[in-house]
Amino acid sequence: MLESKSRQVQEYVGSLQFDRRLYRQDIAGSVAHVRMLARQGIVTKEDADAIVRGLGAIGTEISSGTFAFKPEDEDIHMAIEGRLFELIGDPAGRLHTGRSRNDQVALDLRLYLKDEIAAIRIALTALRESLLGVAERHKDVIMAGYTHLQQAQPVLFAHHMLAYFEMFTRDDSRLSDCLRRVDVLPLGSGALAGVTYPIDRDSVAAELGFTAVSENSIDAVSDRDFVVEFNSCAALVMMHISRLAEELVLWSSTEFGFITIGDDFTTGSSIMPQKRNPDLAELARGKSGRVFGDLMAILTTLKGLPLSYNRDLQEDKVHLFDAVDVLSQTLPICSAMLDTVEVDRERTKNAIRDYVLATDIADYLVGKGIPFRVAHGVAARLSQDAARRGVGLKDLSIEELRQYSALFDEDVRDVTLESSVAARDTAGGTAPGRVAAALAAAKQRLKTCQ
Numbered sequence: 001m002l003e004s005k006s007r008q009v010q011e012y013v014g015s016l017q018f019d020r021r022l023y024r025q026d027i028a029g030s031v032a033h034v035r036m037l038a039r040q041g042i043v044t045k046e047d048a049d050a051i052v053r054g055l056g057a058i059g060t061e062i063s064s065g066t067f068a069f070k071p072e073d074e075d076i077h078m079a080i081e082g083r084l085f086e087l088i089g090d091p092a093g094r095l096h097t098g099r100s101r102n103d104q105v106a107l108d109l110r111l112y113l114k115d116e117i118a119a120i121r122i123a124l125t126a127l128r129e130s131l132l133g134v135a136e137r138h139k140d141v142i143m144a145g146y147t148h149l150q151q152a153q154p155v156l157f158a159h160h161m162l163a164y165f166e167m168f169t170r171d172d173s174r175l176s177d178c179l180r181r182v183d184v185l186p187l188g189s190g191a192l193a194g195v196t197y198p199i200d201r202d203s204v205a206a207e208l209g210f211t212a213v214s215e216n217s218i219d220a221v222s223d224r225d226f227v228v229e230f231n232s233c234a235a236l237v238m239m240h241i242s243r244l245a246e247e248l249v250l251w252s253s254t255e256f257g258f259i260t261i262g263d264d265f266t267t268g269s270s271i272m273p274q275k276r277n278p279d280l281a282e283l284a285r286g287k288s289g290r291v292f293g294d295l296m297a298i299l300t301t302l303k304g305l306p307l308s309y310n311r312d313l314q315e316d317k318v319h320l321f322d323a324v325d326v327l328s329q330t331l332p333i334c335s336a337m338l339d340t341v342e343v344d345r346e347r348t349k350n351a352i353r354d355y356v357l358a359t360d361i362a363d364y365l366v367g368k369g370i371p372f373r374v375a376h377g378v379a380a381r382l383s384q385d386a387a388r389r390g391v392g393l394k395d396l397s398i399e400e401l402r403q404y405s406a407l408f409d410e411d412v413r414d415v416t417l418e419s420s421v422a423a424r425d426t427a428g429g430t431a432p433g434r435v436a437a438a439l440a441a442a443k444q445r446l447k448t449c450q
Contacts, residue, residue: 007071015075015314018321022076023062025111027055029104030080032207033187034095042098042197047091054088055080077101077108098199100191102221102309107187109317111208113230116324117179123331124172124237125449128165130338132442135161138343139435142417143258144352151356154417157343158439159430165442167240172449174233182226185210189217192308222308224298227320231295234323238288241334245285248341249278258348262340265333280337287326294319352417354392358383360420361393361412368407378405 031052038048058080061067073079084092135158145155185208188194188201194217201213214220251258252266265280298319301312358379365375382404386393394413401408425431428438 010072010074013074013311015317016069016073016079019076019108019317020062020069020079021321022108022112022317023080024059025108025115026076026080026104027059028111028208029107029187030095031055032204033099035207036200036204037094037097037197039203040198040200042199043094047094050088050091051084051095054084054092057087058083077104098190098195098197099187100189100221102191103186103189103217105313106189106221106223107185107208109320110182110184110186110210110226113182113226113320113324114179114209116328117175117182117230120237120324120327120331121172121175121449123328123335124168124175125446127331127335127338128168128172128442128446130335131161131165131168132439132446134338134341134343135165136439138345139439140432141343141345141348142352142421143348144356145430151353153359154352154356154420155430156421156432156435157348159435162435162438162442164240164244167243168237169445171233171237171240174236175230178226178229178233180211181229183210184212184214184220186214186220186223189214189220192218192221218308222305222310222313224302224313224316227316228295228298228302231291231298231319231323234327235288235291235295237327238291238330241330242285242288244334245281248281248337249285252276252278252281256351258344258351260342260344261337265337265340280333284330284334287330291323291326294323349417354394354417355383355387357393357415357417357420360415360423363423364412364415365405365407370405370407 034043034048034051037043038045058067061083067079067083069079070082073082081092081095084095139156139158141157142154143157143160144151145153145160185201185205187204188199205211205213214223248259248261250256252261261276261278261281263276265278266276267279298316301315301319305312361382362372362375362379365378366372382396382401383393386396398408398410398412401412421430422432425434427434
């Protein structure tokens with residue numbers, strides 16, 4: 001019974017099942033650490049060389065799948081150190097000189113996240129390229145712009161896509177800023193108070209590619225702000241993906257019919273043979289909830305912790321790894337899906353009710369000399385009455401229009417969907433020239449990311 005309980009405790013406190021993915025970072029950190037110990041005369045060069053060779057062999061074993069993980073290995077750090085003793089004997093005991101598992105864990109996590117942020121930013125760049133691609137392919141398509149999910153004013157489809165480009169560009173900027181705070185070396189902080197050996201932290205930072213060294217040993221081993229910050233960035237990315245996915249789902253529905261999504265990104269029904277369900281978009285939308293949960297979980301884990309290190313921090317990796325995995329899987333899927341999106345330009349344009357020109361009608365009357373608020377009232381009554389009668393604005397004769405204002409004349413027929421978008425010729429507007437310039441500028445901005 002005691003043995004069974006012991007196994008249960010081992011499994012409960014162990015983290016090897018999820019932190020084994022940190023093996024590359026753990027080995028890299030150990031190699032840099034022991035090389036520094038040798039340079040400082042804290043261990044002999046012979047022992048350091050043996051440790052480095054042993055760590056290299058372990059890395060090969062793990063990457064090739066031949067490494068034998070043992071049930072008693074509590075985490076990846078102990079698994080690697082235990083195997084190092086088997087390979088090189090007593091010199092393995094010198095590796096942990098001048099460090100603690102507390103600063104070792106913090107180091108591995110920061111090294112891992114630096115790599116993942118770089119990969120995710122590349123995936124974000126690819127997603128923005130796909131957005132520009134679908135916008136470019138349909139840059140002359142006019143659609144209804146919506147507020148409150150009600151048709152509001154006509155816009156170019158490309159202008160709508162560029163709104164998502166801006167969202168994901170902000171996401172990239174946030175990740176870049178987050179990276180500055182991840183890019184801090186904690187190794188050398190020891191358990192919490194620093195170490196007694198004459199170590200050279202700056203040389204370790206340089207070897208591992210860190211731009212800064214932590215200023216306070218207590219903070220260094222207990223800080224997980226960088227995990228919270230990354231998960232917050234990830235949650236924002238997924239929120240933007242979810243909004244985009246929602247529109248793809250809506251637009252591909254029978255009622256909208258604005259777009260089609262490639263067959264590789266839709267599925268059939270188990271009972272209804274006509275169905276083309278936008279499952280990939282729905283899953284991308286759904287997975288945002290997991291990442292939101294990861295953010296709340298790490299915040300909740302940290303909120304009551306006294307300084308410095310506490311075992312609760314072991315749970316940080318569960319929520320970090322999940323957010324990384326969801327984001328890393330979702331971004332390329334969404335990019336590939338966008339590459340298959342085709343817009344039905346006729347369906348999109350024909351779906352526009354001409355009431356979306358009501359603001360343009362008001363502007364037309366302003367051009368005739370009346371105040372905007374008066375013109376707004378005229379256009380509102382006109383639109384409401386036409387809707388009640390079940391006719392469009394274009395169906396009304398000039399005589400009928402003049403019942404609302406004597407200023408209406410034949411030139412009101414010049415107010416069209418095309419004239420409406422062309423009139424929004426201000427910075428950030430939907431006029432074709434502005435959108436073309438915005439597309440060109442967006443492409444140039446992406447070049448600076450590569």
